[in-house]
Amino acid sequence: MSTPDLQPLYDAVLSGDAKTARAVTEQALSAGVEPLKLVQEYMVPAMGEVGRRFECNEYFVPELLLSARAMKAALELIRPLLAASGAQPAGRVVIGTVKGDLHDIGKNLVAAMLEGGGYEVIDLGVNVPPEKFVEVAQEKNANLVAMSALLTTTMPSMRTTIEAFKAAGVRNRVKIMIGGAPITQRYADEIGADGYAETAAGAVPLARKLAA
Amino acid sequence: MNTEELYQQRLRRYLTALRNERPDKIPIRPFVAEFTAKYAGFTCQQVAHDFNLAFEAAVRCARDFDWDAVVPNMVYVWTGLTQAAGLRYYGIPGIHVPHTTGFNYIEPPEEEAFMREDEYDALIADPTAFLYEVWLPRVSTEIVKPGQPATYRSHLALVKSAMAMMVYFNAFGPQIQRLRTECGTVSAIAGIFKAPFDILADKLRGYVGLTLDMARQPDTVLRACEALMPHLAHVGLTTADPAKQVPIGLWMHRGCVPFVNPAQFRSHYWPTLKPCIEEFWRHGHQTMFYAEGKWDAHLDDFATLPERSIIFHVDQGDIFLAHRKLHHKFALSGGIPNVLLSYGQPEEVRAYCKKVIDEVAREGGYILDAGAIMQDDTSIENLRALTDFAREYGVYSGAPTDGPLLRPCDGADVSELVGLSDRPAPRVRPGVCLPWEAKLKELPPLSGDVDLLRRVWENVDALGNTYIWQLLLSF
Ligand code: B12
Numbered sequence: 001m002s003t004p005d006l007q008p009l010y011d012a013v014l015s016g017d018a019k020t021a022r023a024v025t026e027q028a029l030s031a032g033v034e035p036l037k038l039v040q041e042y043m044v045p046a047m048g049e050v051g052r053r054f055e056c057n058e059y060f061v062p063e064l065l066l067s068a069r070a071m072k073a074a075l076e077l078i079r080p081l082l083a084a085s086g087a088q089p090a091g092r093v094v095i096g097t098v099k100g101d102l103h104d105i106g107k108n109l110v111a112a113m114l115e116g117g118g119y120e121v122i123d124l125g126v127n128v129p130p131e132k133f134v135e136v137a138q139e140k141n142a143n144l145v146a147m148s149a150l151l152t153t154t155m156p157s158m159r160t161t162i163e164a165f166k167a168a169g170v171r172n173r174v175k176i177m178i179g180g181a182p183i184t185q186r187y188a189d190e191i192g193a194d195g196y197a198e199t200a201a202g203a204v205p206l207a208r209k210l211a212a
Numbered sequence: 213m214n215t216e217e218l219y220q221q222r223l224r225r226y227l228t229a230l231r232n233e234r235p236d237k238i239p240i241r242p243f244v245a246e247f248t249a250k251y252a253g254f255t256c257q258q259v260a261h262d263f264n265l266a267f268e269a270a271v272r273c274a275r276d277f278d279w280d281a282v283v284p285n286m287v288y289v290w291t292g293l294t295q296a297a298g299l300r301y302y303g304i305p306g307i308h309v310p311h312t313t314g315f316n317y318i319e320p321p322e323e324e325a326f327m328r329e330d331e332y333d334a335l336i337a338d339p340t341a342f343l344y345e346v347w348l349p350r351v352s353t354e355i356v357k358p359g360q361p362a363t364y365r366s367h368l369a370l371v372k373s374a375m376a377m378m379v380y381f382n383a384f385g386p387q388i389q390r391l392r393t394e395c396g397t398v399s400a401i402a403g404i405f406k407a408p409f410d411i412l413a414d415k416l417r418g419y420v421g422l423t424l425d426m427a428r429q430p431d432t433v434l435r436a437c438e439a440l441m442p443h444l445a446h447v448g449l450t451t452a453d454p455a456k457q458v459p460i461g462l463w464m465h466r467g468c469v470p471f472v473n474p475a476q477f478r479s480h481y482w483p484t485l486k487p488c489i490e491e492f493w494r495h496g497h498q499t500m501f502y503a504e505g506k507w508d509a510h511l512d513d514f515a516t517l518p519e520r521s522i523i524f525h526v527d528q529g530d531i532f533l534a535h536r537k538l539h540h541k542f543a544l545s546g547g548i549p550n551v552l553l554s555y556g557q558p559e560e561v562r563a564y565c566k567k568v569i570d571e572v573a574r575e576g577g578y579i580l581d582a583g584a585i586m587q588d589d590t591s592i593e594n595l596r597a598l599t600d601f602a603r604e605y606g607v608y609s610g611a612p613t614d615g616p617l618l619r620p621c622d623g624a625d626v627s628e629l630v631g632l633s634d635r636p637a638p639r640v641r642p643g644v645c646l647p648w649e650a651k652l653k654e655l656p657p658l659s660g661d662v663d664l665l666r667r668v669w670e671n672v673d674a675l676g677n678t679y680i681w682q683l684l685l686s687f
Contacts, residue, residue, distance in 0.1 A: 016427070060470040062423045100310075102318060105419065152550045153313070153589040181505070181528060182551045 004031050006042050009074065013046035013116075016066025018073040025074040035081040039118065043071055047116025051201030061109065064200065068112035075115070090118035091211045094137045094174075095146040096128035098157035103150035106180060109200035110146060117204035119144070130157070130164035137165075137174055143211055146203065147193075149180040158183075159191040175210035179203065218396030222280040223617070226398050226579070227457060230498060230523055230620045232543040234576030236613055238569065238606030240279045240599060241400050241545065241579050245286040246314040246588040247595070248273050256287075256588055257305035260315040263290045263380060267387045274395035277599050281400035281458075284387045286585055289315045289687055290380050297373035298354035299687065301326075301415075314587060319418060326350045327416035329425060332432045335416070336439040338640050343680045347416070351683075374679050401500055403451035403460040404685050405492075407485040408437035408444060409472075410465045415684055419466055426476055437484035438635075445488045445632055446642035447681045452497045457619050459500040459523060460492055469509040482513055491631030493521035496621035500545075501525055504584065511537040518629065520620050527583035535572040544572060545579035548598065553582055554589040558597035565601050576608065645676040 004027050012020035028038055050067045053059035059067075093114050097107045104126045115121045122140055124132055137145055145165075149155050158178050165171040177195040178188050188196035197206040213221070221236075228235035244251075248269035249259040259266040266285045274282050294302040294315075303309035303316035320326065326347055327335065335342045349357040354369035356362065388399040406414070412433070413422045425433050452460045466472070467481035489499050499522045501507075501514065506529045514524060515538055523543040526534050531547030538544065547568055552561060565580070572578050580602050586595070640647060648666050652658075658665055 054470075057469075060473040062426060062471075062473055062476070065420065065423055066427060100313065102316065151587075152554045152584075153587050155551075155555075184551070187551075187555075 004028050004033070006033070006038070009038065009042045010046045013043055013067055013070045013074070014049055016063060016070050018066075018070040021070040022073040022077065025077050029077060029081070035078045035085065036087050038074070038078055039082070043074060044116060044118050047071055047113065048204070050116070051113055051204060055199065055201045061105070064109055064112070068109070068116070071112065071116050089120035091144055091207065092120045092122065092140060092142040093144040093146055093207065094122045094124065094133060094140065094142045095148070096124035096133060097126040097148045097150075098154050098161060099127055099129045100157055101149050101151050101154035102126045103148070103180075106150065106200065107146075107148035110148065110179065110203045113200045113204050114146070114207060117207065119207060130161040133161050134164050134168045134170065138168075138170055143174060144207055145174045145176045146207075147176070147178045149178070149183060152182050155182060155187065158187075158193065162192055177203065177206055177210060215393060215396040219392050219398065221613070222396060223398050223457070224613070226280050226400075227617065227619060228611070229543055229577060229579050230459065230520075231618060231622075232520055232539075232541070232577035234608050234611050236608060236611040238573050238602055238608075239281065239579045240277075240581075240602050241281040242277075242279060242581050242595065242598075243283055243286050243400075243585045244270070244273055244590070244595075245288075245585040247586040247590045247592075248287070249314075250588040250590075251276075251592055255305075255311065256314040257311040259287045260289070260291045260305050262292070263383065266290075267383070267390070270387075271390055271394060274391055274397040277595070278603055279397060279599065281398040282391065283400050284384055284391060287314055289317075290376070291315050293373055293376040293380060294687055296369060296376050297683065297687075298352040298369050299683075300351055300353060302687075322418055322420045325416070325418040325421045327412075327421075329417070329421065329429075332425075332429070332436050336435050339439055339443050339638075340640060340645055340677060340680060343684060344645075348680065348683070351415075373683075374675075377679060377682060398458070400458060401461040402453035402458050403448055403497070404682075405444060405448035405460050405462045405488070405499065406685055407462070407464065407467055407481060407488075408440040409433075409467050409481045409484060410463075411440060411444065411684065412436060413466050419471070426472070426480070430476075430479070434480055434484070437480055439638065441484055441488055442632060442635065442638050442642045443681065444685070445491050447685055448488065448492055448499075449495060449497070450643065450678075452492070452495075455619075456496040456621050459498040459620070462489075462499050462501055464501060464503045464507065465505075468503070468505060468507045471505075474509065477510060477513075482510070486513075486517065487630070487632050487635075489517055489521060490629050491633075493518055493621070493624070494626045494629045494631045494633075496619075496624075496626075498522060498620040503527055503529060505529075508533055514538060515541060517541070518624070518626070520624060523579070525581070531568060532571055539572075539575075539577060543577040543579065546581045546583050547572070548580070548582045550582050550584050550586065550590070553586065553594045553598070554591060556591075556594060558594055561594045561597045562601045565598055566605060569602070569606055573606065576611075580606070643674050643677050644670070645673050645680075648673075 009024040095111050111121045111123050175194040178193045185196045195206045195210050197203050225235040226239045229239045246256045252269035252272040266287045291304040305311045309316045345358050349355050354365050356366040391397045413419045448460050501522050502525045504527050508529045519541045525545045526547040
């Protein structure tokens with residue numbers, strides 16, 4: 001059997017065409033293409049390009065959302081196979097919007113970009129209490145924790161969460177990154193987070209740097 | 213100086229700045245929400261659930277701080293009303309969210325959006341009817357859908373929430389009067405408006421749903437925005453300041469880059485917003501663009517609006533850029549970061565205010581405020597530092613303190629403006645639920661003062677219209 005042309009997978013993720021992304025993935029898998037190859041050689045580069053375009057104002061949230069959906073449509077088919085093959089993700093991230101805060105548009109974009117960067121992402125949703133971050137990070141043996149806050153009233157929940165990691169004696173097992181509109185590098189330093197990025201696209205290089 | 217003299221002095225200061233001119237001092241107009249509770253010694257739950265306490269808290273702030281204008285109640289959503297209507301999209305402090313927070317707007321998950329992707333045609337055909345028939349039963353835990361068996365609780369929810377709305381709105385007059393007579397403080401804005409595109413995202417399709425619609429059925433979305441325009445503009449016009457002094461509040465949420473891409477802004481958001489703003493200006497009403505988040509990418513478009521027709525409020529955007537691009541036409545407000553006011557030191561607040569005043573306020577046309585509404589995280593000490601510094605440093609020389617009091621619209625030539633006047637009238641006129649013409653067909657031949665019969669029918673019918681559009685826009 002000839003190897004199918006996989007460029008359309010890259011293109012479909014880049015253009016946010018979920019139907020094609022799924023169809024090409026299906027074909028490729030039934031033609032025996034390695035699931036990991038699909039992820040590493042096509043999807044990760046496509047999401048990388050999406051991030052690059054977002055950074056330089058060629059793409060905006062709508063394009064990001066659509067690309068993330070296309071990626072997810074393909075990943076749904078690939079993920080079970082990856083798990084069965086025992087392939088390791090680039091890292092494991094626990095992500096959530098902090099306690100008291102219900103804003104999740106930015107957090108979801110960050111989650112999608114990290115997933116597109118080859119990370120396994122465990123999304124705890126919104127209004128996540130500190131204990132929950134600690135509990136799931138331990139349970140899933142995550143090496144990264146990502147927190148988002150959009151309100152000046154909920155920024156302090158980030159500090160409380162970091163303190164909860166310390167109190168549980170597991171602060172050094174994870175790298176903690178934070179973001180959201182009111183957050184600054186200065187605030188990240190002040191509360192003892194390991195990293196901050198201004199945009200969702202910036203989250204992937206940051207994760208790579210932190211977990212290197 | 214007595215309180216009325218103080219009021220007159222502040223009103224002149226505020227109006228002069230709204231006119232983009234130089235007053236005697238920089239007007240201070242902080243949009244204080246849950247901050248008022250913290251300052252007045254109430255809880256966030258108290259000010260959200262008992263509007264009289266919210267009014268009291270606002271008065272106490274206005275009395276103690278030298279502010280020129282405030283909003284009579286910036287903790288605007290009275291949760292007593294939202295509970296009566298059974299609105300799903302509010303968290304009530306002490307019931308759905310901790311009692312230590314204010315009211316919380318909660319967006320439904322994508323698949324539970326209050327309007328479905330295939331319902332645009334119904335919305336477009338008669339927006340008011342759609343809101344009553346489809347939207348209201350969906351957003352309410354109590355109100356049943358037409359066609360379903362009527363229930364006692366459904367009737368109750370309608371009657372109670374409508375009467376609660378009346379009680380609440382009627383309380384604003386006396387509150388505004390209290391601010392004037394007890395504090396000498398001006399009520400900063402009057403009336404409410406939102407962009408058609410924003411309303412679709414906020415209350416109907418949800419942001420993600422609308423984003424997908426923009427990819428799949430952009431023309432339908434545009435028609436829906438156009439269908440909403442006259443109705444939303446009607447709300448703006450009928451709630452605006454009859455004296456045409458203070459601006460209509462336009463709360464701008466998600467119509468900017470990066471929420472939309474530049475092409476979508478040009479095709480949908482702006483063409484369905486701009487004519488409404490011009491319509492307001494044609495009627496002598498200025499609009500306050502409360503640009504939440506960052507709107508830096510759109511300043512050139514805003515600059516195409518008629519001179520003085522808006523004041524542009526900066527949240528997280530670049531106020532210095534806004535000044536360069538807009539100052540020749542409009543006054544600006546805001547720009548002091550909330551993070552700074554909550555977590556900075558007083559000297560940092562003073563330094564930032566100095567920088568803004570030096571660069572943006574030199575020639576007048578600037579109103580001092582934070583970027584976003586101030587919740588209970590805002591430091592009292594920092595807000596005091598802001599106020600004291602502005603009063604000390606924000607003084608202009610040579611501004612006239614008497615002479616005729618000019619409003620923003622005075623002297624503006626609006627004769628060329630089209631606004632909404634060239635658009636086809638919608639099937640059901642804005643402000644109307646059940647048209648008199650339709651009702652007339654059910655009635656026996658009329659006698660006596662037929663005009664009286666029509667007028668009273670229409671005035672009372674308009675209340676039904678107010679109820680549903682206010683639920684959509686204000687609550
Ligand atoms: C959408 C929105 C809502 C929606 C949220 C829906 C949802 N599912 O998210 C709803 C309507 C529910 C809402 C509610 C409220 N909101 Co709101 N909301 C907004 C709005 C309009 C946009 C926020 C947003 O989505 N930004 C877009 C995303 C893409 O940006 P972002 O989150 O910053 O993320 C980017 C980066 O920061 C980064 N990032 C984000 N997280 C992370 C994490 C990591 C680790 C990294 C590396 C990067 C990163 O990546 C993203 C992409 O580059 C803003 C105003 C505005 N236009 O910005 C107000 C705003 C944030 N809200 C505000 C307020 C006050 C509220 C309410 C309190 C109002 C009320 N009384 O009900 C409630 C609070 C509810 C709660 N408990 O959270 C204020 C906050 C003011 C302040 N003092 O902080 C704002 C600024 C509006 C204003 N000017 O007054 N809101």
